[in-house]
Amino acid sequence: MKKDKISGDLGGxxxxxxxxxxxxxxxxFDNPYLSKLDDGAVFDINGTRFAxxxxxxxxxxxxxxxxxxxxxxxxxxxxDISMCGAEPLYISTGLIIEEGFSMDKLKIxxxxxxxxxxxxxxxxxxxxxxxxxxxGVDKIFINTSGIGIVPENITVSCSNAKPGDKIILxxxxxxxxxxxxxxxxxxxxxxxxxxxTASLCNMVKNIxxxxxxxxxxxxxxxxxxxxxxxxxxxxxQTGIFFNEKEIPVKKEVAGICEMLGLDPLYIANEGKxxxxxxxxxxxxxLKSIKNDLFGEDAAIIGEVVxxxxxxxxxxxxxxxxxIVDMLSGEQLPRxx
Amino acid sequence: MKKDKISGDLGGxxxxxxxxxxxxxxxxFDNPYLSKLDDGAVFDINGTRFAxxxxxxxxxxxxxxxxxxxxxxxxxxxxDISMCGAEPLYISTGLIIEEGFSMDKLKIxxxxxxxxxxxxxxxxxxxxxxxxxxxGVDKIFINTSGIGIVPENITVSCSNAKPGDKIILxxxxxxxxxxxxxxxxxxxxxxxxxxxTASLCNMVKNIxxxxxxxxxxxxxxxxxxxxxxxxxxxxxQTGIFFNEKEIPVKKEVAGICEMLGLDPLYIANEGKxxxxxxxxxxxxxLKSIKNDLFGEDAAIIGEVVxxxxxxxxxxxxxxxxxIVDMLSGEQLPRxx
Numbered sequence: 001m002k003k004d005k006i007s008g009d010l011g012g013x014x015x016x017x018x019x020x021x022x023x024x025x026x027x028x029f030d031n032p033y034l035s036k037l038d039d040g041a042v043f044d045i046n047g048t049r050f051a052x053x054x055x056x057x058x059x060x061x062x063x064x065x066x067x068x069x070x071x072x073x074x075x076x077x078x079x080d081i082s083m084c085g086a087e088p089l090y091i092s093t094g095l096i097i098e099e100g101f102s103m104d105k106l107k108i109x110x111x112x113x114x115x116x117x118x119x120x121x122x123x124x125x126x127x128x129x130x131x132x133x134x135x136g137v138d139k140i141f142i143n144t145s146g147i148g149i150v151p152e153n154i155t156v157s158c159s160n161a162k163p164g165d166k167i168i169l170x171x172x173x174x175x176x177x178x179x180x181x182x183x184x185x186x187x188x189x190x191x192x193x194x195x196x197t198a199s200l201c202n203m204v205k206n207i208x209x210x211x212x213x214x215x216x217x218x219x220x221x222x223x224x225x226x227x228x229x230x231x232x233x234x235x236x237q238t239g240i241f242f243n244e245k246e247i248p249v250k251k252e253v254a255g256i257c258e259m260l261g262l263d264p265l266y267i268a269n270e271g272k273x274x275x276x277x278x279x280x281x282x283x284x285x286l287k288s289i290k291n292d293l294f295g296e297d298a299a300i301i302g303e304v305v306x307x308x309x310x311x312x313x314x315x316x317x318x319x320x321x322x323i324v325d326m327l328s329g330e331q332l333p334r335x336x
Numbered sequence: 337m338k339k340d341k342i343s344g345d346l347g348g349x350x351x352x353x354x355x356x357x358x359x360x361x362x363x364x365f366d367n368p369y370l371s372k373l374d375d376g377a378v379f380d381i382n383g384t385r386f387a388x389x390x391x392x393x394x395x396x397x398x399x400x401x402x403x404x405x406x407x408x409x410x411x412x413x414x415x416d417i418s419m420c421g422a423e424p425l426y427i428s429t430g431l432i433i434e435e436g437f438s439m440d441k442l443k444i445x446x447x448x449x450x451x452x453x454x455x456x457x458x459x460x461x462x463x464x465x466x467x468x469x470x471x472g473v474d475k476i477f478i479n480t481s482g483i484g485i486v487p488e489n490i491t492v493s494c495s496n497a498k499p500g501d502k503i504i505l506x507x508x509x510x511x512x513x514x515x516x517x518x519x520x521x522x523x524x525x526x527x528x529x530x531x532x533t534a535s536l537c538n539m540v541k542n543i544x545x546x547x548x549x550x551x552x553x554x555x556x557x558x559x560x561x562x563x564x565x566x567x568x569x570x571x572x573q574t575g576i577f578f579n580e581k582e583i584p585v586k587k588e589v590a591g592i593c594e595m596l597g598l599d600p601l602y603i604a605n606e607g608k609x610x611x612x613x614x615x616x617x618x619x620x621x622l623k624s625i626k627n628d629l630f631g632e633d634a635a636i637i638g639e640v641v642x643x644x645x646x647x648x649x650x651x652x653x654x655x656x657x658x659i660v661d662m663l664s665g666e667q668l669p670r671x672x
Contacts, residue, residue, distance in 0.1 A: 017465065046384050055464045099343060130394050137473050
């Protein structure tokens with residue numbers, strides 16, 4: 001079926017997003033940096049390797065339990081740079097504001113950006129502000145782009161997973177998406193679930209000394225952990241096998257997902273990472289991640305296998321096996 | 337008067353934009369890169385100086401005589417990098433698309449981005465796509481960020497103008513803004529005016545051999561040439577004196593401006609630059625600019641003076657003198 005209208009799932013981080021990038025953007029823009037399909041592009045200048053990434057945030061609501069579009073925007077790009085195995089240094093900010101938006105709210109959002117930047121030890125050094133007449137944009141959108149440096153002995157990429165590697169998930173999944181959902185208009189859940197929005201750069205910095213034992217880093221944002229694992233399997237041409245029981249999910253998040261028919265595996269996270277690492281270093285890397293402020297629930301959830309290349313298979317809670325595909329369609333719009 | 341609601345002029349590139357950046361963003365984000373207030377930030381890593389810039393495009397209409405939001409988005413960031421005296425290398429793209437937008441139009445816009453990138457010899461190496469439910473954004477907005485390298489003997493900045501310097505304007509002003517205006521719904525002008533959207537990186541590349549004789553480069557986009565000259569005067573703490581008669585304006589553009597009560601000095605350009613250069617090199621630099629594809633109408637329009645520091649004074653067509661202030665308010669919304 002020819003799609004002549006853009007649908008929401010094209011930006012949802014699942015199968016349609018993947019197809020759009022692979023079938024339209026990569027052939028058109030045609031360069032080896034983009035076609036690696038990592039969270040950022042890595043390029044070399046005079047022997048120094050740089051990571052460069054961009055992300056636009058259209059979150060609705062703009063204030064939610066655990067954060068705001070401001071810290072989300074800084075953490076998101078800081079994390080994308082970190083997922084290149086890089087230390088983030090500089091951030092740009094592109095604001096698009098609806099005419100009539102509250103100056104006080106804008107100041108709170110900007111303050112949240114500053115706090116997030118300080119926490120990640122990055123500087124916001126350039127920016128642009130557009131104001132659009134009422135109705136042209138819903139409240140405020142924020143683009144951030146960022147630059148970081150990749151240390152010498154680090155090569156992480158979605159295409160680097162190798163059979164035998166262990167897969168570490170740095171904490172509970174689904175918190176961000178469910179927090180966004182439960183605070184939306186019309187929803188009346190009384191929960192204490194907060195977004196997990198956080199900068200992962202310190203967690204990554206602490207494991208970088210493991211060097212080439214770190215094969216893949218990926219933060220499972222839109223599309224969730226299920227989609228991220230599929231991208232790794234596809235790009236690395238390996239299989240991925242994991243155990244449902246090992247996936248950390250908060251009881252309350254699991255409860256709401258069950259009630260609404262949502263799968264936590266496809267719900268966005270904003271402060272979690274998946275690390276695919278050499279088996280001999282796995283337990284030490286896990287220990288380092290668990291020592292991080294945002295890593296206490298980290299777990300080894302599975303491993304990379306040479307069977308069923310390009311696919312992700314889950315051992316279910318009741319002992320069966322099922323294929324976990326990429327997110328198809330869009331679960332929750334404007335989650336980030 | 338306390339402004340508690342964001343008004344259009346805050347993003348209009350004139351006085352309000354300048355005040356917002358100076359009074360809110362710079363004190364909050366607090367770093368020397370941002371506070372230089374140039375078109376991009378310049379930072380040093382291992383002895384190489386990089387320029388980093390971002391710009392979001394919310395142009396309405398998205399297709400207009402002479403271009404589209406696609407080439408506008410690439411040229412805009414290429415030019416901001418060039419105005420740092422840098423050679424642009426890599427571009428990121430953040431797309432925000434309204435659900436239901438035409439896939440065919442999206443493909444045309446992406447193709448325009450690719451052509452503009454090829455013309456400027458830059459690569460689009462990383463990106464992000466968000467789709468927002470209908471009504472959340474008007475058609476399509478595009479953020480681009482870019483990275484370039486500043487050659488060793490180049491130091492251009494808005495704060496570098498020196499008394500005696502000559503001011504070169506690279507061509508006719510007002511073309512972009514008037515082209516946008518005349519093709520908007522409800523306007524029925526029969527004109528042949530096209531946007532001047534173009535990449536200025538080759539023009540800049542050709543004058544970079546003049547090294548430290550180039551003091552300031554600025555592209556007069558939102559806010560127009562009048563605002564850009566004011567920013568230079570303010571940041572350099574010098575006066576600027578120019579001759580109205582020397583300002584190149586197309587006859588048709590001047591006519592429409594007169595009819596609508598618009599001042600070409602405040603209308604956005606998307607393919608012009610202002611160069612402030614040492615007097616002894618001015619005629620050679622002008623010659624180089626005139627040799628460029630987009631520089632044939634270039635002219636020396638005035639000079640930097642030690643009188644009336646921080647102000648811009650124009651010798652009018654009838655021989656009088658008047659102060660040219662920054663754009664106050666917003667002339668044309670969603671021009672870029």
